[in-house]
Amino acid sequence: MQNIRKIMAILAGKLLIVLSRMAGNQGTNFPGRLALKIYPPLLKELGKNTYKDTFIITGTNGKTTTTNMIARIFRENGSSFIHNQAGANMLPGITTAFIQQTDFTGRKTFDYALLETDEANVPLLIAQIKPRLILITNFFRDQLDRYGELDTTIKLIKEAVQGTDIELLLNADDPLQVDFQNQKGLKYWYYGFDASNYDSFTGAESREGRYCVLCGHELEYTRYHYAQLGKYHCRHCNNQNPQPNFIAAELLMDPSIHLQIDKLLIESPYQGFYNAYNILAAVSLGKLAGIQEKVIQKAIANFQPSAGRMENFLIRGKKVILVLVKNPTGLNQSLAMLAQDSAAKNLFIALNDNAADGRDISWIWDADIEVITDDKARIRRVICSGQRSGDMAVRIKYSGFGIENIIIKPSLEEGIGIAISMESEVSYILCTYTTLFASRNILARMQKKYPAPLQEKERTPEKAL
Amino acid sequence: MEKFIIAHMYPALMNLYGDRGNLVCLKKRMEWYGLNCEIKSIHLDEKLDFSQIDMIFMGGGSDREQGLVYHDLLKKTDQLMAQIESGLPALCICGAYQLLGSYYKSHEGTVMDGLGFFPLYTEGREGRLIGNILIESEFNGQKVSVVGFENHGGRTYFSDPKLQSLGQVIIGHGNNGEDQSEGMRFKNLIGTYLHGPLLPKNPTLADFFVYAMADRKGLKLEKVLDDTIENLAHEQVRYKMISGQKS
Numbered sequence: 001m002q003n004i005r006k007i008m009a010i011l012a013g014k015l016l017i018v019l020s021r022m023a024g025n026q027g028t029n030f031p032g033r034l035a036l037k038i039y040p041p042l043l044k045e046l047g048k049n050t051y052k053d054t055f056i057i058t059g060t061n062g063k064t065t066t067t068n069m070i071a072r073i074f075r076e077n078g079s080s081f082i083h084n085q086a087g088a089n090m091l092p093g094i095t096t097a098f099i100q101q102t103d104f105t106g107r108k109t110f111d112y113a114l115l116e117t118d119e120a121n122v123p124l125l126i127a128q129i130k131p132r133l134i135l136i137t138n139f140f141r142d143q144l145d146r147y148g149e150l151d152t153t154i155k156l157i158k159e160a161v162q163g164t165d166i167e168l169l170l171n172a173d174d175p176l177q178v179d180f181q182n183q184k185g186l187k188y189w190y191y192g193f194d195a196s197n198y199d200s201f202t203g204a205e206s207r208e209g210r211y212c213v214l215c216g217h218e219l220e221y222t223r224y225h226y227a228q229l230g231k232y233h234c235r236h237c238n239n240q241n242p243q244p245n246f247i248a249a250e251l252l253m254d255p256s257i258h259l260q261i262d263k264l265l266i267e268s269p270y271q272g273f274y275n276a277y278n279i280l281a282a283v284s285l286g287k288l289a290g291i292q293e294k295v296i297q298k299a300i301a302n303f304q305p306s307a308g309r310m311e312n313f314l315i316r317g318k319k320v321i322l323v324l325v326k327n328p329t330g331l332n333q334s335l336a337m338l339a340q341d342s343a344a345k346n347l348f349i350a351l352n353d354n355a356a357d358g359r360d361i362s363w364i365w366d367a368d369i370e371v372i373t374d375d376k377a378r379i380r381r382v383i384c385s386g387q388r389s390g391d392m393a394v395r396i397k398y399s400g401f402g403i404e405n406i407i408i409k410p411s412l413e414e415g416i417g418i419a420i421s422m423e424s425e426v427s428y429i430l431c432t433y434t435t436l437f438a439s440r441n442i443l444a445r446m447q448k449k450y451p452a453p454l455q456e457k458e459r460t461p462e463k464a465l
Numbered sequence: 466m467e468k469f470i471i472a473h474m475y476p477a478l479m480n481l482y483g484d485r486g487n488l489v490c491l492k493k494r495m496e497w498y499g500l501n502c503e504i505k506s507i508h509l510d511e512k513l514d515f516s517q518i519d520m521i522f523m524g525g526g527s528d529r530e531q532g533l534v535y536h537d538l539l540k541k542t543d544q545l546m547a548q549i550e551s552g553l554p555a556l557c558i559c560g561a562y563q564l565l566g567s568y569y570k571s572h573e574g575t576v577m578d579g580l581g582f583f584p585l586y587t588e589g590r591e592g593r594l595i596g597n598i599l600i601e602s603e604f605n606g607q608k609v610s611v612v613g614f615e616n617h618g619g620r621t622y623f624s625d626p627k628l629q630s631l632g633q634v635i636i637g638h639g640n641n642g643e644d645q646s647e648g649m650r651f652k653n654l655i656g657t658y659l660h661g662p663l664l665p666k667n668p669t670l671a672d673f674f675v676y677a678m679a680d681r682k683g684l685k686l687e688k689v690l691d692d693t694i695e696n697l698a699h700e701q702v703r704y705k706m707i708s709g710q711k712s
């Protein structure tokens with residue numbers, strides 16, 4: 001009888017996946033939710049079908065990219081694995097992933113399960129499926145967490161792994177993760193960065209994790225890799241970075257990433273320090289899973305950035321890079337990335353305040369926009385666009401960027417047009433959620449229409465604007 | 466050059482998103498006026514001589530954090546209130562504003578004492594008051610519009626009707642969503658629910674503090690700043706609210 005319910009649940013789930021696909025939906029959560037209603041232990045049982053290991057990937061930022069990189073490593077290795085899609089990282093979505101890939105009896109086995117989930121969801125997931133290891137990318141307090149929810153979440157994760165043999169793969173440079181090492185009876189692995197040429201020595205003003213989680217005093221940093229990730233110590237209680245098991249060194253971003261992880265040379269088409277962390281995390285996990293170094297190297301080298309997160313266009317012979325920014329951390333990452341690109345550039349930022357963007361645009365003041373004033377960033381013009389272009393322009397002005405080089409154009413079309421037509425080697429187009437798709441369409445259209453470089457006489461005279 | 470010190474009270478505890486914008490704004494504007502300004506973070510248990518600073522800024526926090534701050538401030542109340550009486554500029558937002566009153570009663574019924582500086586009290590209710598807000602205020606005899614964003618569960622009421630509000634709500638909720646009042650004013654202190662970057666988009670309000678600080682040091686500000694971008698941002702959100710209300 002139990003068995004029949006299970007098969008019914010799987011069949012219903014599979015059917016719903018097909019139907020919602022036909023209806024044009026991704027069909028990621030609903031099938032799993034219904035199947036769990038029909039047969040509640042479904043996830044628990046399907047979760048046992050991994051032949052080797054189950055890995056959970058969590059953290060505030062970078063978990064989707066990191067999980068996709070690991071998936072690429074497993075694919076390159078010829079391993080079979082279950083992998084839930086981004087946006088389906090709660091229990092129903094994960095159940096859907098298992099239903100989709102299992103057979104009708106629910107007995108098909110896989111080498112690995114690669115489960116990406118939100119921090120808050122980790123305890124619930126562990127109650128269903130016991131992983132070999134949990135990888136944590138980083139803990140950032142973003143704008144939804146000004147009421148201490150992150151502290152609660154960290155505590156819940158600690159309690160969930162307490163007294164189990166679940167391994168943890170942690171970021172040694174993140175002061176918010178240090179607390180885990182005080183937990184007795186757990187197996188820890190740490191990954192971290194060696195000193196790099198891209199480090200800064202003065203702290204950005206954003207308040208992420210600048211206080212010691214053990215005693216509450218302000219941390220002292222000898223260097224910052226990015227945001228609160230860096231080499232820190234607490235004068236009050238001697239809390240400092242744990243010694244990493246996996247160390248990334250010789251970082252070079254030109255602007256794509258090259259680095260060495262314990263002598264293994266890694267190259268990736270990705271850009272930005274935050275992606276270097278994603279690579280380090282993925283490679284560390286690959287090594288712990290016992291995958292050969294050559295396979296890991298090849299997988300990372302061939303793994304391309306996915307659409308929307310960072311997309312390149314070529315318009316009038318000029319490189320145009322489209323990036324989605326959703327919160328201060330994302331904006332900091334994007335700005336840090338473009339500051340490392342040595343080309344002269346125009347920066348276009350579109351800010352909307354629709355529900356999907358967040359009605360409250362205060363977060364732009366928590367981002368360290370000040371990096372754009374660095375001469376080395378070589379930013380020529382900043383074009384502010386979208387429904388709240390004024391607010392963005394005010395933010396840019398108070399970063400210290402010269403007002404003569406700030407342009408306000410609420411219309412995306414006009415703003416992008418200016419960003420691309422004016423003198424610069426490259427244009428960065430930063431968009432909040434509801435400006436992303438319209439901006440991408442504009443760029444795609446321009447790419448088609450103006451493939452060739454602009455003739456000298458066609459250039460918009462700068463002073464005319 | 467005269468040096469100004471703005472005390473950022475309890476940044477680790479009382480710091481809602483965007484609060485930093487107000488400090489960045491004050492510091493920059495003072496630089497543009499040719500004044501030297503330092504932002505000094507004040508943490509729990511830290512000694513502070515209020516007579517040695519030029520302004521205090523305090524943001525909001527969670528109930529737990531507000532409790533910690535309350536106990537720390539309690540030790541400093543006499544000196545602080547004396548300075549406020551003598552015109553110390555102060556900007557208190559959300560939780561910090563609520564702390565100025567006699568109490569905060571949560572939605573569940575727990576009562577937290579306030580500092581009792583002003584005759585106002587706050588009661589938490591179900592449903593937060595969230596959104597862009599437009600109010601009309603008066604500075605130097607001029608009516609000015611103030612725009613911002615509010616997000617609060619507490620409803621604040623004046624127990625003495627003579628207490629002055631910051632302004633009248635045109636669009637939005639304000640103190641309690643009932644009586645059209647928003648925030649409070651006393652000499653150079655402003656308490657308000659308008660969080661985040663209140664000052665950058667409301668240069669009149671920012672300059673109210675800058676002038677008050679300069680005035681207390683006997684300085685006259687001659688320069689006029691170019692606020693084209695600030696005013697444009699102000700008008701953009703004001704227009705958005707007004708046209709949104711019509712539709």
Ligand SMILES: [Zn+2]
Nearest residue numbers: 212215234237
């Ligand atoms: Zn400490």
